[in-house]
Amino acid sequence: xxxxxxxxxxxxxxxxxxxxxxxxxxxxxxxxxxxxxxxxxxxxxxxxxxxxxxxxxxxxxxxxxxxxxxxxxxxxxxxxxxxxxxxxxxxxxxxxxxxxxxxxxxxxxxxxxxxxxxxxxxxxxxxxxxxxxxxxxxxxxxxxxxxxxxxxxxxxxxxxxxxxxxxxxxxxxxxxxxxxxxxxxxxxxxxxxxxxxxxxxxxxxxxxxxxxxxxxxxxxxxxxxxxxxxxxxxxxxxxxxxxxxxxxxxxxxxxxxxxxxxxxxxxxxxxxxxxxxxxxxxxxxxxxxxxxxxxxxxxxxxxxxxxxxxxxxxxxxxxxxxxxxxxxxxxxxxxxxxxxxxxxxxxxxxxxxxxxxxxxxxxxxxxxxxxxxxxxxxxxxxxxxxxxxxxxxxxxxxxxxxxxxxxxxxxxxxxxxxxxxxxxxxxxxxxx
Amino acid sequence: xxxxxxxxxxxxxxxxxxxxxxxxxxxxxxxxxxxxxxxxxxxxxxxxxxxxxxxxxxxxxxxxxxxxxxxxxxxxxxxxxxxxxxxxxxxxxxxxxxxxxxxxxxxxxxxxxxxxxxxxxxxxxxxxxxxxxxxxxxxxxxxxxxxxxxxxxxxxxxxxxxxxxxxxxxxxxxxxxxxxxxxxxxxxxxxxxxxxxxxxxxxxxxxxxxxxxxxxxxxxxxxxxxxxxxxxxxxxxxxxxxxxxxxxxx
Ligand SMILES: Nc1ncnc2c1ncn2[C@@H]1O[C@H](COP(=O)(O)OP(=O)(O)OP(=O)(O)O)[C@@H](O)[C@H]1O
Ligand SMILES: [Mg+2]
Numbered sequence: 001x002x003x004x005x006x007x008x009x010x011x012x013x014x015x016x017x018x019x020x021x022x023x024x025x026x027x028x029x030x031x032x033x034x035x036x037x038x039x040x041x042x043x044x045x046x047x048x049x050x051x052x053x054x055x056x057x058x059x060x061x062x063x064x065x066x067x068x069x070x071x072x073x074x075x076x077x078x079x080x081x082x083x084x085x086x087x088x089x090x091x092x093x094x095x096x097x098x099x100x101x102x103x104x105x106x107x108x109x110x111x112x113x114x115x116x117x118x119x120x121x122x123x124x125x126x127x128x129x130x131x132x133x134x135x136x137x138x139x140x141x142x143x144x145x146x147x148x149x150x151x152x153x154x155x156x157x158x159x160x161x162x163x164x165x166x167x168x169x170x171x172x173x174x175x176x177x178x179x180x181x182x183x184x185x186x187x188x189x190x191x192x193x194x195x196x197x198x199x200x201x202x203x204x205x206x207x208x209x210x211x212x213x214x215x216x217x218x219x220x221x222x223x224x225x226x227x228x229x230x231x232x233x234x235x236x237x238x239x240x241x242x243x244x245x246x247x248x249x250x251x252x253x254x255x256x257x258x259x260x261x262x263x264x265x266x267x268x269x270x271x272x273x274x275x276x277x278x279x280x281x282x283x284x285x286x287x288x289x290x291x292x293x294x295x296x297x298x299x300x301x302x303x304x305x306x307x308x309x310x311x312x313x314x315x316x317x318x319x320x321x322x323x324x325x326x327x328x329x330x331x332x333x334x335x336x337x338x339x340x341x342x343x344x345x346x347x348x349x350x351x352x353x354x355x356x357x358x359x360x361x362x363x364x365x366x367x368x369x370x371x372x373x374x375x376x377x378x379x380x381x382x383x384x385x386x387x388x389x390x391x392x393x394x395x396x397x398x399x400x401x402x403x404x405x406x407x408x409x410x411x412x413x414x415x416x417x418x419x420x421x422x423x424x425x426x427x428x429x430x431x432x
Numbered sequence: 433x434x435x436x437x438x439x440x441x442x443x444x445x446x447x448x449x450x451x452x453x454x455x456x457x458x459x460x461x462x463x464x465x466x467x468x469x470x471x472x473x474x475x476x477x478x479x480x481x482x483x484x485x486x487x488x489x490x491x492x493x494x495x496x497x498x499x500x501x502x503x504x505x506x507x508x509x510x511x512x513x514x515x516x517x518x519x520x521x522x523x524x525x526x527x528x529x530x531x532x533x534x535x536x537x538x539x540x541x542x543x544x545x546x547x548x549x550x551x552x553x554x555x556x557x558x559x560x561x562x563x564x565x566x567x568x569x570x571x572x573x574x575x576x577x578x579x580x581x582x583x584x585x586x587x588x589x590x591x592x593x594x595x596x597x598x599x600x601x602x603x604x605x606x607x608x609x610x611x612x613x614x615x616x617x618x619x620x621x622x623x624x625x626x627x628x629x630x631x632x633x634x635x636x637x638x639x640x641x642x643x644x645x646x647x648x649x650x651x652x653x654x655x656x657x658x659x660x661x662x663x664x665x666x667x668x669x670x671x672x673x674x675x676x677x678x679x680x681x682x
Binding site: 371372374375376378379380381382383385389390393394395396397 | 482505507509514516520523524525529533537541590
């Protein structure tokens with residue numbers, strides 16, 4: 001498999017000199033790494049078989065946003081758009097904001113390049129994930145967002161990786177470094193979209209200095225054909241706050257690892273997510289929250305709706321180190337199965353090595369509630385529409401919790417549409 | 433309007449309705465009383481088409497149609513409404529959204545145009561006020577965390593908005609304070625018309641002081657064992673069901 005993905009290593013894309021050593025190291029690590037198989041505990045329910053076909057770095061296409069099928073939330077701030085992995089200046093927009101610096105790695109000035117070199121990869125654990133190595137190995141460009149000390153970004157920053165319908169089997173290597181300096185504040189939306197068959201290897205890193213507050217969303221709204229493997233890594237210093245919201249429509253294969261390190265006293269993280277699957281889609285979320293120091297808190301809520309023959313995996317680990325006294329951590333994962341053939345494997349993993357902590361976790365997998373369905377139908381609501389309402393109701397609270405109104409407005413009709421289309425497939429199957 | 437003949441139904445292999453006959457004509461109000469577990473709610477569920485209730489014998493005709501052949505939502509489209517004894521909570525779906533989906537679906541099936549959002553919201557607010565519920569209940573999840581009485585008022589609100597032909601109220605008066613009982617009664621009385629009928633399931637003769645029924649029936653052990661007028665309710669109130677048990681059941 002490493003062989004199959006290797007051709008892109010040879011498709012040399014120019015990169016700044018200061019990235020060369022990282023690329024070489026990544027390449028060496030990738031070539032010596034072994035692909036995880038289902039014998040590896042962390043990959044037990046997710047096969048990488050779908051990756052066994054060639055993907056290529058695709059040439060830039062010149063279509064308009066319309067032709068590309070690019071529909072974005074109206075966030076009114078800066079926007080960087082990549083299509084098939086290539087930056088598209090014509091679709092991007094930079095709104096001047098004195099609180100932030102937003103550049104591509106290839107455009108970084110000397111100070112920025114030094115900051116990127118210093119922080120990039122600093123929160124990604126070495127050779128744990130072969131795909132991080134692959135990401136390094138092909139690193140040509142990336143996005144650097146710096147939020148300056150004590151400043152608050154006026155508007156959300158939107159980062160889009162899109163696949164055009166014109167290119168088949170495109171490969172996307174996404175890299176993002178967010179450096180939220182002390183007591184800074186900003187909102188970032190990562191957005192994956194597009195049609196057709198594609199492979200994305202995403203690797204965002206969020207570094208929150210003391211007192212920084214970052215609101216972050218990551219939307220995986222690609223086609224059912226899409227493959228996405230990658231990890232999000234975050235580090236939170238003293239009193240930093242991270243709100244991270246994840247939405248994943250299903251794809252052929254999606255495996256997303258989220259690792260959040262509480263490494264300063266009093267850091268707080270709210271992690272919300274939902275995955276919505278149908279057909280034969282597969283989504284695997286592995287989350288891991290490391291509580292290394294005292295007085296940190298975590299609120300984690302993931303909800304999944306899985307229909308048809310789709311399968312989802314949720315593995316939520318919270319690791320409380322011996323020093324992490326006065327930790328408060330909550331993890332909840334609820335799943336709704338809308339067909340008898342859908343499958344969910346959920347596993348909360350609490351590892352607690354400190355004694356003075358408050359922790360709670362819960363995971364449920366349930367069929368659609370027959371009595372709710374019947375109640376709606378007695379009110380004249382047809383079964384398929386009732387299924388949409390109930391599915392929507394299941395995740396609604398998570399959407400409403402998000403503070404960006406423009407994002408909520410963008411998601412709501414799309415979610416309703418998604419449920420409509422998903423459930424129209426087999427309304428009679430619901431409730432098993 | 434509704435004609436039930438020799439209806440037998442079972443739940444989980446247990447016979448509950450054992451040859452029930454009932455005839456309701458347009459504009460009539462019928463009350464059904466009967467001991468706990470006699471099958472009153474089961475009758476409502478069977479008429480609404482609830483899964484798990486199997487009809488083993490008999491027939492039900494509603495407005496000239498074979499009711500038992502219709503899907504639950506089609507029954508609602510025809511004008512059948514059941515106010516549940518235990519209304520279901522649906523977290524995450526707002527009451528307003530639910531009411532709109534419901535009214536839209538029923539109107540669409542009847543070939544009527546959908547209300548525009550503003551017009552619908554005005555109607556919903558009026559109905560909400562009519563059952564004496566705070567407007568905040570329109571924004572909450574359907575029945576989510578509602579008190580027993582609030583749930584009953586919510587059922588009534590739905591009935592008002594849907595304007596059904598036959599309203600089955602399963603103990604809508606149970607667990608209500610005296611004011612709420614008046615709300616139910618005035619709601620029903622305001623909706624009484626020559627073309628609309630009611631089937632009230634109740635344990636309390638008192639409700640029938642406010643809503644005067646045309647007929648009172650006693651349901652025991654899955655059958656209607658006695659029918660009469662309001663004097664039957666008064667007699668039951670005074671003597672209890674054992675008085676009937678002796679002469680009619682055992
Ligand atoms: N799912 C079920 N499984 C087994 N028995 C059931 C089920 N549903 C109802 N029953 C039984 O059917 C009988 C009739 O119940 P039903 O709810 O119709 O009574 P009811 O007349 O409405 O009583 P109440 O006055 O207490 O509301 C009861 O004995 C009840 O236990
Ligand atoms: Mg009952």
